C-alpha cells in the first residue's frame with residue numbers, strides 16, 4: 001500500500017544460550033520492519049537440528065510457546081524475510097535447511113547477490129537441483145559442490161564466487177558461522193549476553209534481550225563460533241566499504257547502531273542539512289510518520305520552526321483490509337493517515353518525508369493536508385531524488401516507475417501540487433553520514449553501481 005522501497009531481511013544468530021530459540025524469536029520481533037513476508041528459526045542442541053518457518057509476521061509464524069519449546073538447543077539462527085529475490089512462497093522462507101555431505105546445514109541471508117543467475121545456471125548445468133527460487137540457495141550449492149578440504153574452506157570457496165550483498169549466518173549442528181561481503185553493504189553486528197554470543201542485522205535486536213553490542217562484523221570477515229571459542233578469518237577478498245546509505249535514510253530503526261553510528265543521530269543530521277539547503281518561510285514543520293520523524297526533528301531544530309504532529313498514523317491497519325463498496329476518495333492512504341485539522345488550519349507548513357519513490361502516496365497526503373486547511377505546503381525530502389533501482393537487496397520499482405527518473409524536481413512539485421519542493425543533495429547526504437564519503441553506495445541516486453550487476457538482472461528494471 002505504501003509508496004516506499006521495501007525492506008529486505010533481518011538475521012539473528014545466538015550461540016551458547018540455554019534459551020537460544022526464544023532469544024532468536026524476541027530478536028526477530030524487534031527486526032520485524034526488515035521483513036514481513038515470512039520468518040523462521042533453526043536451532044541445534046549439538047547433535048540434532050530443529051526448524052520452524054512460515055509465511056507472515058512473527059506472531060503469525062510463532063503463534064504458540066509450544067512452537068518455540070520444540071526448537072531445542074543452545075544455538076539458533078533466525079530470519080525475517082522480504083522477497084527481494086525469489087517469489088513470496090513457503091518454499092523460499094528462511095533459514096534454508098539442507099542435508100549436505102557435512103550433515104545438516106542451515107543458512108539465513110540478508111542482501112542480494114548480483115551474479116546468482118549466472119551461478120545458478122552453471123550449477124544446474126552440472127546437475128544441481130534447486131528447491132527454491134532464492135539466491136541464497138546458490139550459496140548452499142556452492143558450499144556443497146566445493147572440493148576444498150575443510151568445511152570452512154568450502155564456505156570460503158563458495159563466498160569467493162558470489163558477488164553482491166551478503167550478511168550471512170550458516171549453522172551446522174555444532175558450529176555457527178557469520179560472514180559479511182567485502183563491501184559490507186548490509187549491516188551485521190556482534191554482541192554478547194553473558195557467555196552467549198549474538199550476531200544481528202541491527203543492534204535493536206540486542207537491546208530487547210539485554211545483550212551488549214561489541215562491534216560490527218568487518219567487511220569480508222568470517223566469524224566462526226564453536227566449542228573452541230570465537231575466531232575471526234577472512235573470505236580472502238580485498239575489503240572495500242560500500243555501505244548502503246539508505247539504511248541511514250529509511251531502513252534501519254533509529255534506535256539501532258549501524259556502520260559504527262547511531263541511526264537516530266545520523267538521521268537528525270540529514271534533517272539539519274536539509275534545513276540548511278532548503279529553508280522555508282513557514283509556521284510549523286512535521287513528518288510523514290514514522291520513518292521521517294527523526295529527520296523532521298532535525299529540520300525543526302536547525303530551522304527554528306515549531307515541530308508539530310500534524311499527521312496521525314493508524315498503526316493497527318493490517319496488511320489487508322476490506323475496501324468499502326462505496327468509493328471513498330484516497331481510501332488506501334486515508335485508512336493509514338489522518339491530518340490534524342487544528343494544527344494545519346491557516347498554517348504554512350513544512351512536510352518532511354525521507355524518500356519519494358513513485359510519489360503517489362505523498363501526492364495524496366499533501367492533498368489531504370491542503371483540504372485540512374493548510375495555507376501553504378512545502379515538501380522537504382531528506383534524501384536525493386531516487387533515479388535508479390537497487391540490486392543489492394532493496395526492492396525499488398522499475399526505472400520508469402521511479403518518479404525522479406522521468407520528471408525534474410519542478411515537474412514533481414507540479415505533480416504534487418505543492419508550493420515548494422526541496423530534496424537533500426548527494427553532497428549534503430554524504431556530509432551527514434559518518435566516516436569517509438567513499439565508504440557508501442549511492443547508486444540509487446547517481447547510477448554508479450560499486451559492484452557490476454549481471455545484464456539479465458538490470459534489464460528487468462528498465
Ligand code: SF4
Nearest residue numbers: 244245390441443444
Ligand atoms: S542502490 Fe541505494 S538502496 Fe541499494 S545498496 Fe546502494 S544506496 Fe542502498
